[in-house]
Amino acid sequence: MIRFATIGTNWITEAFIEAAKKTEDFALAAVYSRTDEKAKQFAAKTGAERTFTNLEELAKSKDIDAVYIASPNSLHAEQAILLMDHGKHVLCEKPMASNTKEVKAMIDAARRNGVVLMEAMKTTLLPNFQAVREHLHKIGKIRRYFASYCQYSSRYDAFKQGTVLNAFNPAFSNGALMDIGVYCIYPMVVLFGKPNRLQASSLKLESGVDGEGTIIFTYEDMDAVVMYSKITNSYLPVEIQGEDGSILIDAIHTPTKVEIRYRDGRTEDITVPQEQPPMYYEVKEFIELIKNGKRESEVNSHEHSLLTIALMEEARKQTGIVFPADQ
Structure with a gap:
């Protein structure tokens, strides 16, 4: 099982979790929110085992393999790089980041740490x-x-x-x-x-x-x-x-x-x-990359995200x- 944490407590994160639970290898290990109250409410709603309100603690956790990021676009790069620098695989909502400079930095972090980084473009x-x-x-x-x-x-x-x-x-x-x-x-x-x-x-x-x-x-x-x-x-x-x-x-x-x-x-x-629900296919692709030891998708590739x-x-x-x- 791939133990996931999620960042973001909006409807798209709920849709992601609902779709991901239909895959064989997904386990919702934790949810993150800036406030304890929101984190606990979202965990209760989604069945997450743990909650985090400190992103660095989430990044350092040995109980998390991968993180789905659905925070505001301006936070994607900073959050993803922190997580990847601690060995976490990252599935990041579209758009990958604010601009080219940030996306390049995210790709560099993925390659530096040998982890999967994929843009969650479902289409x-x-x-x-x-x-x-x-x-x-x-x-x-x-x-x-x-x-x-x-x-x-x-x-x-x-x-x-x-x-x-x-x-x-x-x-x-x-x-x-x-x-x-x-x-x-x-x-x-x-x-x-x-x-x-x-x-x-x-x-x-x-x-x-x-x-x-x-x-x-x-x-x-x-x-x-x-x-x-x-x-x-x-x-x-x-x-x-x-x-x-x-x-x-x-x-x-x-x-x-x-x-x-x-x-x-x-x-x-x-x-x-x-x-399956639309988001199922991106989760499946992401999990298969991790399990097969690959570092990027051929379809939702680093090159496509950067371009x-x-x-x-x-x-x-x-x-x-x-x-x-x-x-």
Whole structure:
């Protein structure tokens, strides 16, 4: 069994634990929170054996093998490096960190300590994303990737009333690009690699983060258009356009229906069953890496994480979105 601790007591950590418990080799050994009350409440809810309120004590614990980090983005790098320097494997929520400098430091720490570091990007490990990769050749020469993820945030209502919660606070390296734009960019990087250049635009909110934005990526013989928002909704599918047909994906963050529409009018449903909760597949991948003595995922690799954050950092630079972590 791989003995896990978790950092973060929000809904995503609950979803992670629920999914992870469906794997054979996961054991929830501890939860961490800054306050004892929250830690104990979360432990009672999730069935954790222990609680921690001191991160260094967690890092030094001999009873923990791996840690899932779901703290605010601005804390990822510092927490992950401390844990890895004490021999802990780290599964870190997306985005991996605030910027390229932090992600590089995290990768260096993983290699220095011989531990697994993986970004918890669920999309690229889901069965239907694998189906996309396997059938991509059927649509001929790829000419365009279009991905839209626009989801109105309930926290935006508070923002409009004058309360800036974490989701719209630059101190936590947040905003639309970091929170949900990453879901459009990471799969693009896995499928098509590094673009030659990008052109970004966004709406900067009064707090200093972006509420929505659009990025055009230019490749050698194709382009990619990414749209993201936390202040509007969109109901558009994702589309990969080839000269012989197009692949349509219902939702980039959690694809559950995938089909090919060929130029000659034929359609092919390439959807595969997803028998487990979405986060199950990232936990399974992470645990298998540990058990097999590997140090990084081939899909959610260090290279993919580094390239994704570099593209996001360039987009922020072009649109004037600056975090305290960048200073």
